Amino acid sequence: MKLNSVASLVAATAGIAQATASPDDSLAIFAKRRTADLAQFPDPTWFSKIDSWLSSQKDDGTWSDVNYLSGCAAQRANWPIQEHWNRLITLGAAWSGANPAVSSSRAKDPKLLAAVQKGLDYWFSHDYTPADCMGDGGDATKGCPCGTPGLWNTNWYDQAILIPQLCSTACLLVKDANLTETQRAGCERIPYRAYALRDGTYGTGGRMTGANMVLVMQNSVTLALFTDNSTILADSMTRAMSVMTFVDTPGQDGIHRDGTFLQHDGILYNGNYGKDLLNAFIQLEGEAIGTSFAANNDTRAAMSTYVKGDEWLIYTDSQTRTEHWDFNAIGRFVSFPTVDLQASADINFNVSKLAAATADFKGSYAVNDTIRRLLSNGTEKLTGNRGFWASDYMVHRRSNFMLTNKMISTRSANSESVNGANPYAYHMGHGTLYSYVKGNEYKDIMGAWDWNLVPGTTTLLNQPKLQASQVKYHGLKDFVGVVSDGTFGAAVEDYIDPLTQNLSYRKSWFYVDEGVIVITTNIKKNTTAGNVPVITVLDNRAADSSRALVKSGFIAQLGEQHLATDTLYYRNNGYLAYDHPFQLTLSQGKRSGNWSEISTSTQGMETVDIFSAYTTIKGDSFTYGFFPSISSLKLLKELANPTWKPINKNGVSGVYGKGRASLSFWPGGAKSVKLDLRELGWSNKAGTLTFTSDQPALYLLSAQKKKDKKSVRLVVTLADPTQKLAVASYSIKISGQRYKVREVDEKSEGHEKRGGGSIGFGVKLPTGGLAGSSVSEEVILELN
Incomplete structure (x- = not known):
């Protein structure tokens, strides 16, 4: 709506x-509003089934087409028995007269109420008794082992949340009816059991x-x-x-x-x-x-x-x-x-x-602005860059694409396998990079895609063996984080495979107008990994009749292809290798898989068209650019004359150009980097910027020439990926040109002259729940 x-x-x-x-008055107002809300709980299509449900309900209050399997034999996730309650709620909503979409002739219809009451009677007469069924059902050592009578599930969620929600909803909708004492007692008992444990534990569910x-x-x-x-x-x-x-x-x-x-x-x-x-x-x-x-x-x-x-x-x-x-x-x-x-x-x-x-x-x-854009269903665009430091996550949006990047650290985990869902998701979140241009890139393909090829990840090919017991892991390093100035951003991940420790590397994502430039350094593979190659997955997505295009031309055949190339282009997305050519493995064609193998879905087998591409990395570093929604011609122009110049030297990673620089100073690496002022776009004259960071950190440098054309407005945005530092300091030095600092942003802790003509800055960093977030300060550089 x-x-x-x-x-x-x-x-x-x-x-x-x-x-x-x-x-x-608050209690009465609340009750009236909630009843109106709950009357809209049913899917609108359910109301058309009321007559069918009334005629098919059995004398004991059940329906033959509802799966009433409970106890240890019941499905743990999305318990099918909830359909019983969905029907009672639909009947109750129609009886209440509180849903304006339902004909008023249904209001207070005694047939509807009788059906609801029969359904309540069935459930309440089959309600479980042992308290251990709340969260320990099926545990032979507790009071609710398999075979215990009553309607319960081995998943604590159903007793603590799902059934109390459905039961309390149905009951409130018919509160004004002449319910029996047994019915009212059941309406209270089921939700109260969960409320009574609010300060305790819910068995395997633990504390809420x-x-x-x-x-x-x-x-x-x-x-x-x-x-x-x-x-x-x-x-x-x-x-x-x-x-x-x-x-x-x-x-x-x-x-x-x-x-x-x-x-x-x-x-x-x-x-x-x-x-x-x-x-x-x-x-x-x-x-x-x-x-x-x-x-x-x-x-x-x-x-x-x-x-x-x-x-x-x-x-x-x-x-x-x-x-x-x-x-x-x-x-x-x-x-x-x-x-x-x-x-x-x-x-x-x-x-x-x-x-x-x-x-x-x-x-x-x-x-209001957020709501307005959401109501537009994507026609009003949100653009910019946002770093989410608490979850090691970055989103980069332009009018024609969206990139999302998820990493793991000692503070965050990747994914999980619970209730039979997601058993092969080990690689999820290990530097994942999704791209959305049309918005259907990954729609309904997970049932058939190769779970070893999660987009954006760098890993050992087909390692480790994927299984449900090996999905959820925290990272092993704390130098993982993001920096953002609202328009551009950067993310870094100091990575060690958390399961096997067979692979480690340092990876940076530098987000620019055209997309993202990815630099992976310090790639190390343990000898125990054998000859398994290191790969970076460029994408793994839904395919159509398009053919992949490389520098030498179109890939004519379907199936798996192996080739070396500097560029790859597929469905308006471009990939550019900077230092070494891609060693590509491409696959395009139909793949089959079973949704029921990876979740409780009943959809079963599916066959879909999928395109995947990964590059094998033979050295200890690799740099590539990913440019969504680009033309093939523009991609070739980028190859001939790159807009951004990557940096990968002595423990410093980054990119620079167009008046900007994004820099990552890694732990144990160099503290300074030199950038050409003309290539940086700060000056038409020869000169060098030396930027020094006194501690490992992430930086964004943005410079704009002021109207006097003699000075540059420089904004430095920085963040501490470890989230442990209270202060940080850095310095800048211009060589080949005379310069001075005319203004310092009030956020700066002051600047100081250092040896060799450099000027240093000290910055207080955010702490507490803001630790890891970005801070910016501004200076005016006058260049002569």
């Missing part, structure tokens, strides 16, 4: 936001954190409204909103100050668990706005930052106009096809409802 403008949403909610309701805690509290709010319990309502809202605040411990579950959401000990999960938290916020704040339960400023700050961060992670499929999450941000849910309606299918939150929930977010909390 979309509205014509954000202004209309603000106007629509202005009346309830102006004044805060009294505590007594992040999005999971919010979901438990969200269900508890519905319980409170069903029972008219203002105490539970206040407690649940307080707990939920407290989770929707910033967390500052590296890797901690929750919202970080860079706008990313981490779950399961350091995995980037904006598109799944973060999305769940966002949906909970949309519902809770949309219902609480204008009441005593509305979000305070701590929650507003975190949710505003999170929503603005989310936008960077979202791309649009230009064919379907559907918005999707970056594959780096949905964790194990990359293993589901879009038809399964999991995190890969859509952004799965209602932007119009988000606008209503944030209608009173003003000033720095305002998210």
Whole structure:
């Protein structure tokens, strides 16, 4: 659902936001709004099935076409039995009269209520009894071993979150009906079991954190409204909103100050668990706005930052106009096809409802611009560069492409395999580089693609052996991070294979207008790895009838090809080797795979057209450029006359040109680098810039000539990838020309003259939850 403008949403909610309701009124307002919200829970297509469900429901309240398998034999993820509740909720929503899309003739229809009550009776009479079924079902050493009677699942999530959500929803929709005492008791018992453990543990689920805690509290709010319990309502809202605040411990579950959401000990999960938290916020704040339960400023700050961060992670499929999450941000849910309606299918939150929930977010909390762009479905572009230091992640957007880059460090993890999903995802997040131009590059191919060829990664070919027990790993190094000035950026990853330690390297991504230049250095392979080659995956994506183009011409044949070349061009994406030619292995053609092998999807076998390309690296370093949405002619011009000059010398990596330089000073490497002023674009006269960093760090240098044409406005942006330093210092020196510093930005801790004519600068670095973020300072250089 979309509205014509954000202004209309603000106007629509202005009346309830102006004044805060009294505590007594708040409960009634909340209940009315939540009932209206829950009445829209069913998919609109479900209402057309009501008559069929009424006629096919059996006397015991069940349906023959619903899978009621429970206990140890039940499917752990996406428990099929939830279809029973989906039908009860649909019937209850129609009976309530609170969904305007349903004919009013359905309201208070006794046939609907009778069907709901029969369904409730079935479940409540088959409810489990042992407390251990909450989170330890199937454990032979606990009180709920396999064979224990009742409806339960070995996945704690179903007892703690899923079924309480569905049960409390169905019950609130028919709260005003003449329910039996047994029915009311069941409506209270199931969600209260989860609420009662709020300060304890949920068996194998452990203590609830992040999005999971919010979901438990969200269900508890519905319980409170069903029972008219203002105490539970206040407690649940307080707990939920407290989770929707910033967390500052590296890797901690929750919202970080860079706008990313981490779950399961350091995995980037904006598109799944973060999305769940966002949906909970949309519902809770949309219902609480204008009441005593509305979000305070701590929650507003975190949710505003999170929503603005989310936008960077979202791309649009230009064919379907559907918005999707970056594959780096949905964790194990990359293993589901879009038809399964999991995190890969859509952004799965209602932007119009988000606008209503944030209608009173003003000033720095305002998210109107983000909402406007999201409502445009990609027609209004977000451009620039953003570094997410808490998750070791960078997004680079131009009007015609989007690049996303995920790394791992001692603070962050790559992905996971849980509940039968994502068993082959070891390489995910190990320097992944996805590109989106049309937005369908990776759509529905994971069921058949080669999981050893994750786009952007540098690895040993077909190593290690992929298996579910070897997916989730943290990095082994802390010099991993990002620097961004909002337009350009750089990312670095000091990498050791976390499983085998058979491969190590230092990799930098330097983001420019045309795309990204990737420099990999210090490549070392242990002898235990044998003769297995080191490769960098250029891409692994959906194919069409296009043929790959190299410098010598088109690749005429399908199948696997091996060749050496300086350039590769496929579907408007260009690749350019700088120091040594690509040693390419190309593959284009049909591949088959089974979605049910990598997840709980029932879609089974599929055959899709896939194009993959990787280059074998024979030396200890390699540099290439990736330029999305480029013409083949422009790619050849880049080969003949590169716009950017790579730097790879003595432990310093970087690129420079067009008035800019991006530099990475690696641990143990040189502290200085010299750049030609004319090649840098700072001067028409001969001269050299010597830039010195007193510690390993990342830098962006941006210079613009001022109107007097004698001076240069220089902005230096820096970041500490280790996130451990409190201060940093650097110096600049111009040789071959006379110069002086005329101004220093107020953010500078002052500059000092050093030996040899250099000028040094000291900078205070961010700490706490901002450690690793970028800081900038400005100076004016007058060149003579």
